[in-house]
Amino acid sequence: MQGSVKTLKRDTLNVYDVIFQGVAGSAPAGAAVATLTGSAAFALGSLPLSAVVAFVIVFINAVIINRISRHVAGAGGYYAYSREGLGNFAGIYTGWMYILYQVMSLAFIGLSIAIFLPALLSSVFGITIPSYSWVILLIIVLAFGYFVSFSGVKNSVRYAMVMASLEVAVVSAISIIIIISKPTINTFSVFTPVYASHGFTGVMLGVLTYIQFQEGTHLQSYELQGHQVLRLFR
Numbered sequence: 001m002q003g004s005v006k007t008l009k010r011d012t013l014n015v016y017d018v019i020f021q022g023v024a025g026s027a028p029a030g031a032a033v034a035t036l037t038g039s040a041a042f043a044l045g046s047l048p049l050s051a052v053v054a055f056v057i058v059f060i061n062a063v064i065i066n067r068i069s070r071h072v073a074g075a076g077g078y079y080a081y082s083r084e085g086l087g088n089f090a091g092i093y094t095g096w097m098y099i100l101y102q103v104m105s106l107a108f109i110g111l112s113i114a115i116f117l118p119a120l121l122s123s124v125f126g127i128t129i130p131s132y133s134w135v136i137l138l139i140i141v142l143a144f145g146y147f148v149s150f151s152g153v154k155n156s157v158r159y160a161m162v163m164a165s166l167e168v169a170v171v172s173a174i175s176i177i178i179i180i181s182k183p184t185i186n187t188f189s190v191f192t193p194v195y196a197s198h199g200f201t202g203v204m205l206g207v208l209t210y211i212q213f214q215e216g217t218h219l220q221s222y223e224l225q226g227h228q229v230l231r232l233f234r
Helices: 015-026 028-069 078-086 088-124 133-150 153-181 200-233
Strands: none
Touching: 015 153, 028 153, 028 200, 078 088, 088 133, 133 153
């Protein structure tokens, strides 16, 4: 019908779906492999301090977005915020930049799996696969992501819930193993810049490396669907 507004059907998602969508968007396992290793290159043994500082920064950003969302709510997320505060041009620019970011993120994830998986099989398990296998893996990853996305928002979020739970469980288990295996080094000194490269400078470089991935992805995931869920409780 002309003039009708398309929106998410009532009861399609609930609060827990949106929360897990945000958790999946932050990619706990991906952060441990990519961002934490990059952060550790600067923070070294003071990585826990960098992680704490990064958490505080991301938390403050989440509080700011929460306050803004009380006045500006819509599926546009950051696009809607920029449009309302800075005008249509800024909103359009922000929206297109986020689309470009998501496309590049998808390409990065696909290439990461396609390249890292053969290297993992070879270095850890001693299994050598053909050199062209990364192309096949890339096609499989992208095709699977396409299938899950277009199967519907409910199926997509349910899959995100399962994978996010597994990622959190794996990262938690590995963290516990690391802590238990070396109890003598579990001191509060890791929360000081004493071990970082160039002291506090290394800590802050570790913070920047960490939050550049974590800052926007999962918070934007909340915004894109959160307003649809919250309106059900009004």
